[in-house]
Amino acid sequence: MQSYKIAAIPADGIGPEVIAAGLQALEALERREGTFKLDITHFDWGSDYYRRNGAMMPADGIERLKAFDAIFFGAVGAPDVPDHVTLWGLRLPICQGFDQYANVRPTKILPGIVSPLAGVKPGDLDWVIVRENSEGEYSGHGGRAHRGLPEEVGTEVAIFTRVGVTRIMRYAFKLAQSRPRKFLTVVTKSNAQRHGMVMWDEIAAEVAREFPDVTWDKMLVDAMTVRMTLKPQSLDTIVATNLHADILSDLAGALAGSLGVAPTGNIDPERRFPSMFEPIHGSAFDITGKGIANPVATFWTAAQMLEHLGQPNAAKRLMHAVETVTGSGVTTPDVGGTATTRQVTDAVCEAIRGSN
Ligand code: ATP
Ligand code: MG
Numbered sequence: 001m002q003s004y005k006i007a008a009i010p011a012d013g014i015g016p017e018v019i020a021a022g023l024q025a026l027e028a029l030e031r032r033e034g035t036f037k038l039d040i041t042h043f044d045w046g047s048d049y050y051r052r053n054g055a056m057m058p059a060d061g062i063e064r065l066k067a068f069d070a071i072f073f074g075a076v077g078a079p080d081v082p083d084h085v086t087l088w089g090l091r092l093p094i095c096q097g098f099d100q101y102a103n104v105r106p107t108k109i110l111p112g113i114v115s116p117l118a119g120v121k122p123g124d125l126d127w128v129i130v131r132e133n134s135e136g137e138y139s140g141h142g143g144r145a146h147r148g149l150p151e152e153v154g155t156e157v158a159i160f161t162r163v164g165v166t167r168i169m170r171y172a173f174k175l176a177q178s179r180p181r182k183f184l185t186v187v188t189k190s191n192a193q194r195h196g197m198v199m200w201d202e203i204a205a206e207v208a209r210e211f212p213d214v215t216w217d218k219m220l221v222d223a224m225t226v227r228m229t230l231k232p233q234s235l236d237t238i239v240a241t242n243l244h245a246d247i248l249s250d251l252a253g254a255l256a257g258s259l260g261v262a263p264t265g266n267i268d269p270e271r272r273f274p275s276m277f278e279p280i281h282g283s284a285f286d287i288t289g290k291g292i293a294n295p296v297a298t299f300w301t302a303a304q305m306l307e308h309l310g311q312p313n314a315a316k317r318l319m320h321a322v323e324t325v326t327g328s329g330v331t332t333p334d335v336g337g338t339a340t341t342r343q344v345t346d347a348v349c350e351a352i353r354g355s356n
Pocket of ligand 1: 014075076077078259260261281282283284285286287292293294295297332334
């Protein structure tokens with residue numbers, strides 16, 4: 001039997017509630033499949049840890065995570081701890097430390113969940129957004145001169161490297177190739193930004209030659225928001241820079257019904273290090289402790305994790321159970337239902353047990 005070592009980091013706000021739900025579903029799957037075993041280690045890192053120790057995780061945190069096959073992550077952020085401390089103290093060091101350069105964000109309208117787009121049904125919107133997760137606009141380069149003076153200048157430098165763009169492009173083409181439509185849309189802003197973005201277009205064309213069976217097209221990011229809204233059926237796999245994909249995936253999440261159903265994988269495609277799987281939403285302190293956090297994003301990212309670990313059947317069974325439950329109307333208030341986190345989780349576990 002295949003065994004996987006999983007690091008669970010629930011962290012802040014609703015993180016512990018949705019990670020507990022996710023682990024319950026994973027345990028039900030493990031029993032139902034009988035082909036793999038998950039060896040879970042819990043880490044109490046996050047804002048509470050910060051209040052006690054002055055850091056979000058121990059100094060050797062990254063080193064300790066190296067031994068795991070995957071990281072199952074909740075959310076970071078707390079009202080009394082500055083955002084740059086929470087983000088740069090835990091989540092980003094993991095993404096950077098393990099060179100998780102592909103941020104993969106599947107989006108579709110699940111049964112029973114209504115898109116704000118009139119007339120759009122499940123099946124009309126079924127995308128995977130691939131976000132470059134290691135460079136680009138979030139490189140951190142830049143600075144400020146003449147601070148506070150009338151002539152003050154602030155620069156924010158986007159850095160694109162041939163290695164960085166080629167590897168994300170190759171990942172996106174390969175992913176598009178694995179999906180039934182074999183169709184990729186490459187997003188840039190190469191009309192207005194004439195250096196890195198033009199290089200991005202050129203490298204897309206080069207990598208495309210390695211994938212003759214994949215059809216692809218190019219979009220400027222502004223026009224892309226219109227296409228996503230007015231012609232969602234015309235898209236499938238999408239690749240964009242760190243900033244552009246950050247914005248487009250929020251739009252995608254909203255079009256699919258709620259932040260509470262949007263998952264993401266931070267992936268090291270070369271598998272040198274563990275990849276990290278998490279719901280897109282943050283700590284959501286407004287609903288923390290109320291028992292109504294939507295666990296669907298966490299179930300979905302658990303399915304991404306199983307797929308990555310080499311258990312595609314378990315991943316399919318989990319998503320099938322989730323779709324059965326949302327389709328039967330058992331959903332949390334953020335998507336218009338009246339169920340609690342526990343009720344949705346129990347229903348998903350029941351659907352896993354009853355599936356054939
Ligand atoms: P952070 O600062 O960590 O991003 P946040 O308080 O901004 O946290 P988000 O998670 O970004 O909260 O989500 C914004 C709002 O969406 C939340 O305040 C919450 O009401 C809602 N929301 C987010 N995730 C969920 C979920 N899983 N279930 C239900 N509602 C959610
Ligand atoms: Mg937020």
